[in-house]
Each structure stands twice: as C-alpha cells, then as structure tokens.
Amino acid sequence: MAGAGSVTIVNTLPTPGTSTSWGTTLNTVINEIIDGLEAKVTPAGITIDADLDMNQYDVTDLDSCRFTSQSAKTAAGDTRKLYAVSGELYFTDDSQNAVAITGSGNLSTVHTDRVILIPASAGMGSVDGAFVANAGGYVDCTASAILHIPLPLIVGDRLKTIKLYYNTSDACTCLIEKSTCDGTNAVVSVAVDESTVVATSAAADANFTFTVTTPVVTALTEFLYFSWNSTNAANELWGIEVTYDHP
Numbered sequence: 001m002a003g004a005g006s007v008t009i010v011n012t013l014p015t016p017g018t019s020t021s022w023g024t025t026l027n028t029v030i031n032e033i034i035d036g037l038e039a040k041v042t043p044a045g046i047t048i049d050a051d052l053d054m055n056q057y058d059v060t061d062l063d064s065c066r067f068t069s070q071s072a073k074t075a076a077g078d079t080r081k082l083y084a085v086s087g088e089l090y091f092t093d094d095s096q097n098a099v100a101i102t103g104s105g106n107l108s109t110v111h112t113d114r115v116i117l118i119p120a121s122a123g124m125g126s127v128d129g130a131f132v133a134n135a136g137g138y139v140d141c142t143a144s145a146i147l148h149i150p151l152p153l154i155v156g157d158r159l160k161t162i163k164l165y166y167n168t169s170d171a172c173t174c175l176i177e178k179s180t181c182d183g184t185n186a187v188v189s190v191a192v193d194e195s196t197v198v199a200t201s202a203a204a205d206a207n208f209t210f211t212v213t214t215p216v217v218t219a220l221t222e223f224l225y226f227s228w229n230s231t232n233a234a235n236e237l238w239g240i241e242v243t244y245d246h247p
Contacts, residue, residue, distance in 0.1 A: 067082075067089075068084070069087050070083060071086070072085065073090060079092050079096060080093070104156075104246075114243070114246075118240050118242065120138045120139045120237050120238050121139070124139070138236045138238040139237050140234070140237075141230045144230065144232070145230055147227065148225045148227050149225060149227070149240065151224040151225065151242055154218070156217065156218065156219075156246050158244055159176070160243045160245065161209055161210060161242075161243040162209070162241070163207055163209045163210070163240065164210065164237065164240055165238035166197065166208065166235070167236040167238070170231060171197060171231075172229055172230050173195075173197075174195045174197055174208075174210050174228060177227055178216065178222055179222070179223045179224075180221055180223075193210075193212050193213050193214070193216075197210075217247065226240060226242075
C-alpha cells in the first residue's frame with residue numbers, strides 16, 4: 001500500500017484469527033515504517049518554533065554557523081549567548097556584558113581605548129637641539145630644543161590623547177605632527193594639533209593630558225610624531241602615555 005508522500009510497506013499485515021506468525025510480521029512492518037519515516041525527515045520538513053534544548057550535548061560536525069543580524073544587543077539576563085548585531089559578532093557573559101568580538105574588519109579588542117607607555121630615554125626620538133638622558137629616569141635639554149617622538153601606531157589606529165609626565169620651569173609647546181611620504185621619497189610634515197603645557201616644579205607628580213581636538217586616524221604612508229618644544233635648559237620630560245583606539 002502506497003500513496004503520495006507515504007511510506008511503502010512490502011510486507012502484508014497478518015490476518016486476525018488466521019495468521020500464526022503475526023509477531024514476526026508485525027515487527028518487520030513496524031521497522032519498515034520507522035526506516036521509511038527517517039528517510040523522509042529533511043530540513044524542509046522540520047519547523048523549529050521554540051528554543052531547542054541539546055540536553056548539555058555538543059552540536060558536532062558543523063561546517064559553519066550563520067547568524068541572523070540583530071538590530072540591538074541582547075536583552076539583560078540573556079547570558080552566555082553568541083550572536084550578531086549589525087553584522088558584527090558579540091558575546092554576552094554571565095555578568096551581562098555585551099562583549100564585541102569583531103568590528104570594521106578586525107577583532108574588536110582594538111576598538112576599546114588602548115594605552116602605550118613610552119618612557120623617556122636618550123633614543124626615544126630625534127632632536128632639534130640638545131637633549132640628554134638623566135640617571136634619574138628622564139631626559140632634559142641643555143638648551144632650547146625640540147624632541148620628536150614617533151608614535152608606534154598601525155594603519156587605522158586613532159590617536160585620542162597624549163599624557164605627559166614632566167617638570168618644566170616655563171611653558172612648553174606640544175605638537176602632534178603627521179609625516180606623509182608622497183611616493184617620490186619626499187616627506188611632508190603637517191601640524192595636526194597643538195597645545196601648551198604649563199610650568200610646574202613638582203617633577204614627581206606633574207602631568208598634562210593633551211586631548212587631540214579631532215582624533216587622528218593613521219593611513220598608509222602616514223607617520224605620527226609627538227613633538228616637545230622646550231625653550232629652557234632646565235625642562236625635563238619623564239615619559240608620555242599615548243591613548244588610542246581602532247574605529
């Protein structure tokens with residue numbers, strides 16, 4: 001007996017009152033039904049309209065997993081969840097922190113603010129004038145001079161702030177410079193932002209945060225420098241703290 005979409009059964013069910021081997025025949029028929037139904041369970045025939053509990057078992061042999069892109073981060077309380085928001089991958093931990101995993105074609109760890117500490121040393125940059133290293137852990141100038149400190153940022157990094165640790169007897173000019181190679185070995189330097197550090201006499205505690213007016217994003221063939229323009233031989237620079245992200 002067979003019909004459209006049905007399972008074909010080869011064996012005939014036993015006739016009540018006349019068959020003597022009905023147990024074996026019935027078992028064979030039931031197995032045919034089971035085998036036939038299993039063959040017809042395909043993705044097109046499955047409708048999942050609620051959460052599917054895997055009973056703490058793994059989902060194995062996946063080739064890939066494609067998420068539906070959501071418009072917002074997961075709701076509070078919905079923890080230990082991996083999902084996509086606006087095409088980027090997120091994970092919500094047990095503390096309900098929605099942790100961005102990807103962004104702008106990169107790992108999102110570069111999207112949070114990151115800090116580089118550059119201690120003062122004789123070789124921390126090029127100079128126009130005279131800077132010397134001091135055994136106390138800082139550099140000082142012997143006359144009016146400019147110290148150019150290269151900033152080790154990669155393409156796409158966005159410079160946000162520079163914090164200076166210093167001791168000066170007069171005001172000093174701070175300058176963010178961008179040098180660009182034009183393809184003919186010529187290097188053109190452009191002033192990006194400028195600020196003035198006030199004088200202080202507390203070398204151990206003095207610091208000044210230089211916030212870039214418009215955050216600078218580095219590109220190919222571009223190099224960023226921080227310039228410390230000292231006009232007094234007694235000025236000291238102890239180091240800088242560079243804050244940046246990767247939008």
